[in-house]
Amino acid sequence: MIKKVVVVPRELLMAMAYNLHIIENCLKCTFREHRLFCDLSHDALGKLQAIKATSVYPKGTLLCLEGQPPRGIYILCTGRAKLSTTSAEGKSIILRIADPGEVLGLTAAVSNTPYEATIETMEPSQANFISQSEFVHFLQEFPDVGMKVAQQLTHNCKCAYSEIRSLGLSNSVPEKIAKLILVWAEHPLDLHRQGGNGDIPIRVTLTQEEIAQFVGTSRETVSRVLGDFRRKGWLKIKGATWNIVNKKALEHLVTT
């Protein structure tokens, strides 16, 4: 019997960890043109490849702590991470959730001030770490890196101002939770699974405790509000998969 041996070039082999394909070569990353930061010139990507250290982290890894001196930045390649702060009573408050392509710890690294939030992975994630000094040189050497950093910061500013505008509104907890669900609905799980009835499937990896930390309420209140949404037939929840059945009702709740 003749065995057929297929030789795969080493650079095409993909390492795996935590069921995650590790993207080791930024120059060959197929996601980069869809990412906020990574769509850089060939030369800049070459430099990025040389200065970054790739790591894969399990869920719950702390990338940096609030108040810690800046060591560098993390480019989130895959997975998601939550940025949180702590109240005087030791309660955790989620400020926002970072998506793939975001540069984490940017403000601290650029202004050489302590990290402003604790960053924790919410699922197995890959991140490329660049030390602060190397990142500053990288930023000064390549104009397109400077432009991407400016874009990322203007995007973050825009999100922050939008958040502040909503602080001026006296939102109730159901309104806040409805708003959160509507934001998630902008990225449905699978468009093909949307039936003719208009249901929108979303994947929610946040626990009820984390949703409570996000909207500034208790887990019990989140549970009660979600139960209410279900009873009214606005939402179906099956584990991490939620189906938005009546998006209009949620929108109405937010706008009234």
Added chain:
Amino acid sequence: MITVTDQGNKVGLKSLNMNPLTTAANPATNELYASLPVDVRHALEQHARHVIVPRGQGLIQYGILPNQLMILNSGTVEISVPSPEAEVSLGTAGPGKVFGMRALVSGETPEIDVTTLEDCEVTVIPGQEFLGVLQSMPQVYFGVAKVLSADLKIADQLIRNCSRRNLAARKI
């Protein structure tokens, strides 16, 4: 909203008639210039004009694209975010603060209002000239990143404080 035309005609402003190279914003306190090499600073100062903005004027107005970068040299301004129910104040800022950067770099209209609380001395760099220097001297990007980071820190701090207050209020 102040506007400065290419011909140097100023609308709603009194010109200080200063020499830009000798009276430029103090590099020690200016958040943009502080991180830039001298040659880059001089390139920006070539285009700078100095003006007095009277009390109560809007340096930046929500939804209106500014056509210049503004560096506050003296006086105090209030930064606020308009919202449908009430204007949320981000606080006040003093000498060294830079305004209009986000709008110039991104081309997006401002999300904030900046109003002078007293007569303020402001260095004005026309947007096109600033972007020209940015293109020819990419080192400016580091200064841009510093300015934007500072803006973001102010906004994030308010969000953090409000979230903490909400949490404290809930516990009572």
